[in-house]
Every structure is written in C-alpha cells, then in structure tokens.
Amino acid sequence: MKHRTLGTSGLEVSIVGLGTDTFSRRRVDKQTVNEIIGAASDMGITLIDTAYLYGGGDSEEFIGSAIAGRRDEFVIATKGGHHAHGIPNRVNLTRQLESSLKRLNTDYVDLYQVHVLYNATFPMEEMMQTLNDMVRSGKVRYVGLSNIYCWQLCRCNDLAEFHGWDRAISVQQHYHMFEREVESDVSQYCQWAGVGILPFFPLGCGLLAGRYTRGEEPPKDSRAGSGRGGSTRYFDYYGTKAGYDTIEALEEFARARGHTPAQLAIAWLLHRPMVSSVIAGVSKLSQLEDNVGAAEWDLTPDELKELNHLIGAPRRPVPTSWEWTDRELDRVLPSYHPDYDPLEPGV
Numbered sequence: 443m444k445h446r447t448l449g450t451s452g453l454e455v456s457i458v459g460l461g462t463d464t465f466s467r468r469r470v471d472k473q474t475v476n477e478i479i480g481a482a483s484d485m486g487i488t489l490i491d492t493a494y495l496y497g498g499g500d501s502e503e504f505i506g507s508a509i510a511g512r513r514d515e516f517v518i519a520t521k522g523g524h525h526a527h528g529i530p531n532r533v534n535l536t537r538q539l540e541s542s543l544k545r546l547n548t549d550y551v552d553l554y555q556v557h558v559l560y561n562a563t564f565p566m567e568e569m570m571q572t573l574n575d576m577v578r579s580g581k582v583r584y585v586g587l588s589n590i591y592c593w594q595l596c597r598c599n600d601l602a603e604f605h606g607w608d609r610a611i612s613v614q615q616h617y618h619m620f621e622r623e624v625e626s627d628v629s630q631y632c633q634w635a636g637v638g639i640l641p642f643f644p645l646g647c648g649l650l651a652g653r654y655t656r657g658e659e660p661p662k663d664s665r666a667g668s669g670r671g672g673s674t675r676y677f678d679y680y681g682t683k684a685g686y687d688t689i690e691a692l693e694e695f696a697r698a699r700g701h702t703p704a705q706l707a708i709a710w711l712l713h714r715p716m717v718s719s720v721i722a723g724v725s726k727l728s729q730l731e732d733n734v735g736a737a738e739w740d741l742t743p744d745e746l747k748e749l750n751h752l753i754g755a756p757r758r759p760v761p762t763s764w765e766w767t768d769r770e771l772d773r774v775l776p777s778y779h780p781d782y783d784p785l786e787p788g789v
C-alpha cells in the first residue's frame with residue numbers, strides 16, 4: 443500500500459482508505475465490520491473515515507470495537523458539526539467530539555472534520571478557535587472541513603493563520619468521475635494552500651463500481667435496492683441513459699486492462715490534483731478486496747486523456763481544471779451544455 447500526506451501536513455494516510463457510512467446494525471453489522479477492518483489492516487489500509495451520526499453512532503462504535511488493542515495502527519477521521527444537530531459552535535462541537543471519543547473507545551482522533559458548512563451564517567471564528575483548542579487539548583491531532591464553499595474554506599484558514607491557530611489540512615467534497623464541480627475552485631485553492639482532498643461518494647454510491655446494471659432492478663442488498671441513505675434521487679440523477687452509456691464505456695475500459703470499474707473510479711481520483719486518499723465505502727469484504735487493487739494502477743497520461751473523452755465534460759460550467767486547458771473543453775462542451783455561453787467561443 444502506498445501512502446501520501448494529507449495535503450502538505452505531516453499526517454500520512456494510505457492512498458486507499460475506508461469509508462464507513464454503511465456501518466450500522468441495519469446494514470453492515472458489527473461482526474462484518476470486524477472482518478472488514480481486520481482485512482483492511484492486513485492490506486495496509488490505515489485511513490478510516492466515519493462521523494458521529496453514521497448509523498446513528500453504530501459506525502463509530504463498531505470501529506472502536508474493531509480497532510481495540512491496535513488503535514495506533516489506524517488514522518481515524520471522524521466528523522462533528524452536522525446541521526441536523528445545530529450549528530458548529532463550541533457547545534455542539536465539544537459535545538459531539540466527546541461522544542465520538544467514547545464510541546471510538548479512544549482518547550484522540552487523528553482528523554476531526556466539521557461535516558457540513560454550506561451555510562453563510564455559522565460562527566466561523568468560534569468554530570476555528572474551538573477546533574484549535576481541541577488540538578491543543580490533545581484530543582484531536584489535525585483539523586479538516588467538509589461540504590464547504592471555497593470562500594468559506596479560504597476564510598476559515600485565513601482566520602486560523604491570522605490568530606496562529608491550527609488550520610484545516612483537508613477537505614471532504616462530493617467528487618467522482620461524474621461530479622467535478624470541486625475542480626472549478628476548491629481544488630485550486632487546495633493546491634495553492636496545500637490542503638488535501640478526500641473525495642466523498644467516490645464510486646457514485648456504487649454506480650461507478652458496476653453495482654447496478656442498466657434496465658435491471660437494483661440488487662436487493664444494495665444501497666439503491668434497500669432504499670437506505672435517501673439515495674433514490676441520487677441514482678435517478680446519475681443513472682440516466684447517458685449516464686449508463688458512460689458507465690458501460692468505463693467498465694469496458696477497465697476490463698480491457700484487467701481491472702474493475704471500482705478500481706478505475708478510485709485510480710482516476712488518485713490522479714486528480716490534491717487528492718490524498720480515496721475513502722470508498724463498502725458493504726462487503728469482497729468490495730474492499732476489489733477496491734484495494736486500485737492502489738497498484740497507475741493510469742498513463744494517454745489513458746487519462748481517453749478517460750476524459752469517455753467521461754465527457756464536467757456538468758457544471760466553466761471548469762478551469764488542469765486537463766481542460768488545451769481547448770478540448772471548448773470542443774466538447776456545446777454538445778453537453780447547449781445553453782453554455784463561453785466568454786471565448788470554441789473552435
């Protein structure tokens with residue numbers, strides 16, 4: 443397993459991590475979590491991402507039990523500050539961190555992330571000061587943010603710098619082959635400021651991993667089939683005819699090279715700027731065994747170029763990301779965005 447630092451911080455993480463949103467007594471039970479985490483450790487996976495609200499607390503509790511006796515082998519990233527439970531102020535964040543530490547059965551977390559910040563009115567200075575105090579107390583080693591607009595991320599880190607507080611070393615954003623909005627600003631700030639990106643929904647909740655087949659009912663034990671996680675709208679949004687055309691082309695691309703679609707989705711993200719680790723979620727051990735294979739797949743520049751053509755242009759306008767600067771964007775955009783009005787018309 444290869445490792446990278448999270449941004450320019452000193453925190454080292456395995457490039458394939460483990461997302462644990464599925465861990466709960468209703469889906470992936472304690473026994474299975476034990477097996478998955480044991481196997482993850484054997485495969486060299488160190489980064490485990492969770493949150494105080496995943497599985498109503500089950501995710502942290504199951505992880506805490508699975509890592510007992512070998513806590514220091516893992517980089518545990520958890521989150522507080524979900525808007526479902528109030529604003530990310532000192533009172534809420536402190537209470538949430540304490541409850542996470544109890545469930546995880548540890549006295550520190552490696553990375554503490556504020557979960558959702560798409561709200562212009564949260565008390566930013568108080569939040570950053572509270573996070574800094576957590577680091578000073580030894581209960582948190584590094585600070586991360588998540589679901590955040592670029593201006594908020596800049597402002598949070600500028601405030602931290604101004605006061606001499608710990609800044610965010612990482613950000614979790616919705617990011618996968620079909621969802622590249624992050625590339626239009628957040629990832630450029632991250633590159634400038636040395637902030638690592640941890641993409642969430644890296645497999646498009648399974649769509650990019652070959653979990654679903656066009657025209658067939660979703661498997662009963664799958665996220666879409668079990669109707670859990672409020673995912674119906676998500677699958678409707680990406681699982682269109684055009685979506686499946688691309689999914690099938692990507693699958694063919696991966697299989698032709700002796701790989702799986704999940705490995706392709708992960709390997710592709712690992713080639714995006716500032717992505718430090720890919721925390722794909724799993725519901726079975728076999729999925730983890732598959733996903734870990736991505737760590738050994740280095741896509742070539744020609745393959746990355748071909749993939750850009752297969753994926754098509756990002757859905758959101760004006761992506762200023764790296765590969766799109768050679769005017770390919772101008773050429774492909776109009777067919778994807780009939781209403782797109784570029785400042786500089788394409789060729």
Ligand SMILES: NC(=O)c1ccc[n+]([C@@H]2O[C@H](COP(=O)([O-])OP(=O)(O)OC[C@H]3O[C@@H](n4cnc5c(N)ncnc54)[C@H](OP(=O)(O)O)[C@@H]3O)[C@@H](O)[C@H]2O)c1
Nearest residue numbers: 461462463643644645646647648664665704722723725729
């Ligand atoms: N910061 C945030 O707001 C936020 C939001 C969402 C997620 N996250 C984090 O990001 C992690 C990843 O996101 P996610 O788990 O929601 O979505 P994801 O990684 O895009 O998709 C995970 C799902 O894909 C399927 N899958 C995984 N490996 C597979 C394989 N090799 N072959 C076929 N199918 C495979 C499984 O579906 P089935 O379950 O159907 O088997 C699995 O549950 C989460 O676990 C969580 O830690 C953070």
